[in-house]
Amino acid sequence: MPEITKRLLDAKGQAIESAAQKLRQLLDDLGGSGGRIDDQIKVNKADEPFNFPGGGDDQKIEDRLKAITAQYSAVSGQFQQLNAAVNDLFAALEQPSPVSAAGLAAAAPAVVDAQRTAKPEEALNFAGFLSQMGQAVVDTQRSLDQQSMAYLAEAGKAGFMVPMAFRLPKLSGKMLFELEYDKEAGVHLIFHSRSEKEIQRNQQSIEFDIVSAPAPPDATDILRRRLSLDLVFDAAARKRVLDLNQPKDSQNALPQEALDAPSRILILRVQTAGQFKHLVIYAGGEKESNVGMWIADGQTIQVVYRFQKQNSEFEKRFREFALDLAERQQEFLPPPAA
């Protein structure tokens, strides 16, 4: 049925464009440059990177999938930054340590800056690269899911259309890399560069297949339990956390302006490995950098991110988020004791 074929194609095309748009948006958010990364990374595009069920009959679909593969390659560096930021977020939630990475909020900008200043050969590794590819599979499938749902809704109305969904079962790729010797740093990996070099290095390769595997039925629940975050409104519970605050001159102390306006302090309960901890977030009202985060484990409170320490786009957005949430929580908090 030609109408359905065209619709299918359009849906896939929209999904692809949507995914690409999303990536570009993320890229813009992080202030990166796709062209620069594209010059640094070359992914073999001739190896039929995507296998699509029934796709062999539809050249257009394959072409579009190849196009999105190229786009994913181009922004893979940014993907790594995002993954690193997300991973650091989880790490900060699960294993708070003021020493590691200077905390949650600083994590993303730090990664971005490192990527900007690092040589391309220092920027990537196998784990990071394959992680980006795995993320690309998941994200693309999610985009296709949206189109599937739209299609199914339309199929239900039309009556004669066969219910179906779009799947991206496998991503195959080839990673080209080189090993470079540095007198001081020793041997390290670099990815294949398009740039002309006088020295011809041996090109090494890793081919890989990434498939989408069903997660065990309870995997999502377990994950959610591990990540559960609740805002704490109960006065007694909030007091127990804030009472852990340290003397004013301690580097872990909350700022006085936060203690003067406790209803603007956000307290989130975090469940990790069966234990509850609390994240304390406060955003001030004047400077864009007035935002900080602490973690309380029942015994003590420690700073995760230093108040007024940096001034970055990430901080600005983090502060706006905290201010907004603090405003919204007012109606749930009990009135202050007389």
Place this chain on the structure above:
Amino acid sequence: MSLNQAVNIDELPGQCERIGAELTAAARSMIRAAAPGLAGSGGLWREIPLLRRSAVRLHLHLGKQQDRVVLFFFKEKGMEDVLLDALVEFELRPVLEPEPAAPLAPGAVQTRMRVPRCFPLDVPEQEAQPLLNLLRAAREQVLFVAYERGVIAVHPKSREIAWPGSPNALKPADPAYVWPLLAIARSIGRWISGEDGPGAELMAGPRRLAADSDFNTIQQRLTEAWRRVVNVVERRDTVEPLMDGVEAWAQSLTPDYLVDSYRTELAMRLDGAGNVVFADSEDLFRLEAAIEYREEEDLPVARVDLRPPDFLLSGGVYRALLGELAGDKPVERISRELTPPAGTPWLLPPGSASPENVRAFIESAQGSGGAHAALVFRIKRGRRSAKSPDTDVFVLTGRLGEVAPVHIVLKAQVRVGRREDGELETEILDDGFAVLSCSHTPMLHRLDEVSDYFARLFGHLQRWFRVTATA
């Protein structure tokens, strides 16, 4: 980058181990990266990305610097003293329920060399002695070559050949020399086409090589690389600590991996002491070895197969060269050389060697592939830096007009390269093109270069078997 910045071969095991570790880390990293999506509202499916297969290919070169062998990952343009190419490849595959296995210990890997079946080492005395008598040689001085009807003895030093039924040892100048030579070529064809099957297996005994010989060093490092990759990927000598939080979630979903199809290929030139031959003035004959690493009933084994590097029975270069041979100029040349001067006694009927028949002969000689197809081998390697051509020999058996089978041996200078767009480029030059032998024109007999080549090849094989293995 110069050679003094090359990576020493000692670093190879560490590099391979690192790659194995990175890949297994990547498998978990991918799953971890999917956590935010799974924790969110999600789509139709609850899925995680799984690294189902990864295949690693490392290309290495060997160089020598101040009497020290280095294996390096780089090659400078035009470098002439690169004397060994090596390929290390392996795959990682997920396994559902891995059986517990002990770590591979250093020095535990047993090396076994397979001698091709066409070079029998245990020829019975009653069969070997008459041939040795004809050659006036001791058993250890000759190489036996099995062919379809028995065994041929080759004396690499004198280049003489003895085969069953012959009253004398054949010298290269004898017209009958071509027959055992053709039989030997077919045996080598069976060897490289894999039709021969595995031959005798010898325990590698590098006792006759100096402990610090290049060959021992290379083999030990390659083996050590396998050992360390297996141990790190299959977590045989480490216990991964239990993680916390999301990391633990990803850890629980990440499958175990095993190392599969680990093999290396080497192309090298060694002298009798097992050291790499570097200078042009030395014997530059090359040999190839493929080494497969596996565990057989809990015994780690490295299985070495030798191959002659310069023989072709299939592939793009092979087809391109035979295509060139069927071109107008070579066909006319062959036709002319196979057409007798007036009054010369000739076994081929008049008109048999017409250009049309010659072209059809070349086509028929390719047959359906396998050991009986046309055989092409390089008897002299041109210097790449000087862009000088290789010298190749073509051994063809087919139908020439109404006569079959006709055996023809040709020599040609050829250039093989790749254009900038990557396409294969082959050329057969006019100079040096010659019909060396034809089964139906006995006066055409110019096999000196071919017999020289086989003598060198067999001399090296004989030495290889002697120095790298003990029965």
